[in-house]
Amino acid sequence: MATAPNPLPSAADESPPTRGKGFLNPYVQIGLSTLLTGLSHILFKKGASGISPNAWFGYEALSSGWTWLGIVATITSLFSWLYALRFVPLNIAYNLTSILQVAVPLGGCLFFGEKIGWLRGAGIGLVFIGVVLISQAAAEAEEKL
C-alpha cells in the first residue's frame, strides 16, 4: 500500500534535505524572517500600551488587535526561520539578522527624518562591518559544504 511522503524530518530520513532556490533559498528566507520580526517588534510595542505599569508578565496585551497582528507576523516569520535553520548553522543565521540593527535606525532617518548622531552612526557602522564579516564566515561555511 502506498503511503504519503512525510514532510517533517524524522530519524528514518537518511538523505540530506534538498535546498531550494530563488524564494526558497534559505538566505532569502532569513531576510524575510528578519523583516517580519522587525515588523512584529513595532506591532507589539503598539499593543503593549494596555499593560498595567507594574506588570511582570504582559498577557494583558492580548486584548489589543495590534498584538494579534504582531503574533501573526511572528508565526509567519517562524516558518521562514525554521526552514532556513534546516540548511544554515544557527550561529550564522541568527547573527545575519543583526542587519535589522542597521536597517531600523536608517529607516527612521530616511522615512521619519530622525537624526543620527555620531555615536549612533559609529555603532551602526560597527554592526554593519560585523554583519559583513559574518556573511564572509557564512560564505566560508558554504564552500566547505
Next chain:
Amino acid sequence: MTPLHLLQVFLSESSAIAGQILFKHAMGDSKRNSPFWPSLAMGIGCMAFSYFVWQALLQKFQLSYLFPFDGLNRVLLVASASIFLKEKATPRLWAGVILISSGVLLVSGS
C-alpha cells in the same frame, strides 16, 4: 532601569536563546536529523515565555531603548550553539559578533 528590570531582560533573552537552540535542534542539519515535535514544542514554550516578559518590559520602556539588549545576546547565542549544537565558531564569526555587540552598545549609549 532597576536590577529587577535587568533580571526581566535577562530572563527574556536567555529563554529566547534556549528557544533558538531548541528550534535548531528540531530542524537538525544537512547531516543529521533530530526529534521534531518535542524540540519544536519546547522551543515555542521558551519563545512564548520570552515574549510575555518582553511585553511587560515594552510597557515600561521605549522600543528604541530596549531593542539594543536584543542585540547583546549574540555572544551568548554563539557560545550556546558551540556548546549544545557543536557548531563551529570561526575567528571571523567571533570578530563579527564582537563588532555587532560593540556597535549595539554604542547605539544604546547614544
